[in-house]
Amino acid sequence: MFRSQHLSYKYALVAYLFFGLQGVVASGGAIELVFPDIALPISYSNGRAFHLNISMFWPLIGMIGAIYFFFCQEAGREIYSFRLIDLNFWLLTGTVGLILGSLLLGFNEGREYLEAIWPLKLAIAASVLLLGYNLVRTYLLSGVPRGRATLISILAGSFTLIIFYVPNILSYSHPTVDEITKFLVVHLWEEMSLELIGTGVLSALLIKVTGAERRVVETAIYLEITFAALAGILATGHHYYWIGVPAIWLWIGGIFSAMQVLPVLLLLYTAVKSAKFSKFSSLSYRDKITTALVGCSMFYHISGAGFLGLFMAYPPLNRFVHGTYITSAHSHFALFGVFGFLVLAICFYMLFTEVLLTPKMYRWCWIALLALNSGLLTMGLGLLLAGGLQAYCWRVIGLSIGDTNQLIRPYLFIRMFGGLIYSGGSILLTFIVVKSIWSKLRVLFHKNGKIAKLTGDDLNNTQKLLHCLVQKEKEAELLLIRIKYLSDRLRR
CATH class of the missing domain: 1.20.5 (Single alpha-helices involved in coiled-coils or other helix-helix interfaces)
Structure with a gap:
């Protein structure tokens, strides 16, 4: 096992801690939507900014840890600099902690998803640059074929993280320019950067766990890169129409949104066709839970992100559903359903590489997975019903916002109930992870430590x-x- 992989464990642990914290804060926001007069220690606006940012940054932390873990495995050598791995971790984790703390205190620039003050954004950019530099030096020194698709996919995704984030360090006086720049992170980090990184990492994981054939998987990766580059950028057009650009962008966004379903279907087909699922019963507890989490990610990628996103992007429908609770349902399915489950799967695999998962904890993992899925589906159903009624009453028959909000309130109870179940699942899964590795916590952060022989x-x-x-x-x-x-x- 590479030493670089050991150094990546702490990324996975912090990702799980932030994941558990997100569920608690989100539940508070869901309760306040239903009971607006309830006294909570955090204001709704500050809590919402906290929720949006933590939902974006904890998958990023986990994904960067996964990059270090699988990149050295695919490159066949250690990551170029161990010190940069540690520096990257402390810079990224410290900055994310400062961002979340400052948002709770009300230090907010007012740009959705990008509320952090500019010095903290500069620190995030520096962290992503450190990642890119370390990967390039490793890639140039590796002895594997330069065209190995898993490495290319991870490198491409890592560099687009930098390209899309740097313009958002500044604010822009023109609102349309400011919104277009904002969507480079809000939309393209998810639909292009994390898509490319996730494809490379997931492919390396499938090859390792299920025995999928590398040649077949790498063909799918190159097609995925092509689709992500074309569809990821142009599909954002279904948002651009609403911020002051020509109407043609609504159709461009709608057409290319349809293409976004194809790459994940292709990757799923390739994995199912080439994987040796007869080995599933003989897999370790860790690998069974990892495979289940990956399966959850695939399900939400096809249904919640793919087909629901395609439905919303169809221009004649987009004019009615844009900005309703249907958009909120889609964002929950697309962000947590797809990348949340994927990061949880990869981080779970990483953390239990050198720690044995006991049968008791293994059974509790299945309960946590059941709670996460049932909670997310219940939450999404409540948001879809509320959004459908909201679009009809407000934008079709012309009821006032106040009357519409009264009609959709019962469905927000469903959303709150689902959120509480989801929060229980997130806390349980985080507790399982922390309890299982608690005795190894000190060595986890030691650069020369070994958890187990x-x-x-x-x-x-x-x-x-x-x-x-x-x-x-x-x-x-x-x-x-x-x-x-x-x-x-x-x-x-």
């Missing part, structure tokens, strides 16, 4: 082998007793 897979395989030997011993014992009985009979 054997990996979790080795321990699981050893456990299975010992169980098999015990069974064979019992069978041999019964056979010896039978032989002795027959010998006595013959002697008599």
